[in-house]
Amino acid sequence: MEEIATERANNIIITVTEPQKIGEGMSSYVAYRVLSKTNMPIFNKHEFAVHRRFSDFLGLHEKMTEKYLRSGRIIPPAPEKSIVGTTKLKMSSTSSTENANGANTPSSVQSQFVERRRAALERFLNRVAQHPVLCIDPDFRQFLESEADLPKATSTSALSGAGVLRLFNKVGETVNKFTYRMDESDPWFEERSARIEALETCLRRLFGACESLANERRELGVRTHDAARACAALSGADPHAPLSRALSNLADLHEKIEHLRVEQANTDYYVLTEHIKDYLGLIGAIKDVFHERVKVFQNWQHAQMQLTKRRENKAKAELANRPDKIETASQEIIEWEAKVERGQQEFDQISRVIKKEVERWEEARLDELRTTLLRYLDEHMKHQAKSIRYWNAFLPEARAIK
Incomplete structure (x- = not known):
């Protein structure tokens, strides 16, 4: 796939809209409408829309990192998880207010949190879409096109066992970055x-x-x-x-x-x-x-x-x-x-x-x-x-x- 990718300006525009809280309490989540418009032939349609939850975005980023980071590809960062913001959002009521798109959203601070996250998710997807290699990845195309729910990315949960293990791995990686220094021989780097x-x-x-x-x-x-x-x-x-x-x-x-x-x-x-x-x-x-x-x-x-x-x-x-x-x-x-x-x-x-x-x-x-x-x-x-x-x-x- 990397061989057939070309350095072109990809004609694909992605909009993340209508954040809507689904459910109540700690089992609730926010779903976003992901609207894509493109004339790229690898997609089945020129315009399509799906609904995705925040963990789906994190799961996509994790898959991209596993496949392309070792080859030297710059993976656009996904929005950071916020345990405090997410908990407040889960415990708020879904019947408070409606946003401009008609979707139920929490008011005041919670609505600001949702809007910041929505904008960050939109920037993340568009950065991936403009990358000549990442944009043709099968997982990315499935994320944008598949109307079915994606498999739940449990490993993205901050409180899961996989999340704790990933945290330890990141700590180890950070220690390795500080402890090992490479004698650089390339002036460019x-x-x-x-x-x-x-x-x-x-x-x-x-x-x-x-x-x-x-x-x-x-x-x-x-x-x-x-x-x-x-x-x-x-x-x-x-x-x-x-x-x-x-x-x-x-x-x-x-x-x-x-x-x-x-x-x-x-x-x-x-x-x-x-x-x-x-x-x-x-x-x-x-x-x-x-x-x-x-x-x-x-x-x-x-x-x-x-x-x-x-x-x-x-x-x-x-x-x-x-x-x-x-x-x-x-x-x-x-x-x-x-x-x-x-x-x-x-x-x-x-x-x-x-x-x-x-x-x-x-x-x-x-x-x-x-x-x-x-x-x-x-x-x-x-x-x-x-x-x-x-x-x-x-x-x-x-x-x-x-």
Whole structure:
């Protein structure tokens, strides 16, 4: 499949909509409608829709990782599990509110949690869809097309036995990353590793600043609401009619500004902050494939050490004139020479694939970041234009006070 994949812009667009809570209590879950539109001939239709639960997305990511990470493919990260957020969502009532699409969703904080997860799932699927190899994977096509429920991915549960085992494996992998350092001989990897580390540091600082900005903007909206209530109360208590009318209009103005602040905070968070978090996840995926390359190098070096050891054993057997041991050592040498050759081939192959993957990611990153910044600026310019219109409309009321 990797041989027939071409470096083309895949014409497939995926939309994740209508998050809907199914069931009650801890056995409940949220299902999402996954709508796909494409003209790629490998799919049976040009447009199709299925319903998937969060664990299905995690199961897809796990399958992709098992099949392609060792070959050096960058697997787009799936949204992180949140035990606290998921538990609150499970214990909330399904009859609280309805979203714009008509699906039942929990209100306030829970609805924000669901929307953040929905947007992250949509970005995950579209990143997979734009990858020239991952997009033609049979499991990915089944995920998008099959109307039947997928087998439950129990291994994705954070509290399952498989989940605990996977956690221990991740801890072991992390320890291995810190304890083993490979003497890099390729200037390309040396330069890219340093660049990615610097980029990750800067993005983490930017993510923290943008997250604080969104929170402060929400707090500003709350304070604007307080100002609106105070102005409304004052307008009812002031006996001067023109001043009372102006204060009443000022209260209405602050209510409009309050909603505008909330919209601005959502723009800060959903348009910019979440995308920065996405890039941090992608950098983590890149570091994972770099580590896979180190593991392949370790296996290659281990095979070379074993080959050297077998050659030493043969030399000792020849000095001791032990024909039986000479024959055994010769056979082992042939086997380990083949392993060394395979190890070098695997290392060269994964190095080539990673270079191609990183270069493709860097090109896509520039386009995505440009699009994100332009959308972010456009949204804030619209917000500022609305704010100016609101204040200009109030100005005659203030001047009319006599």
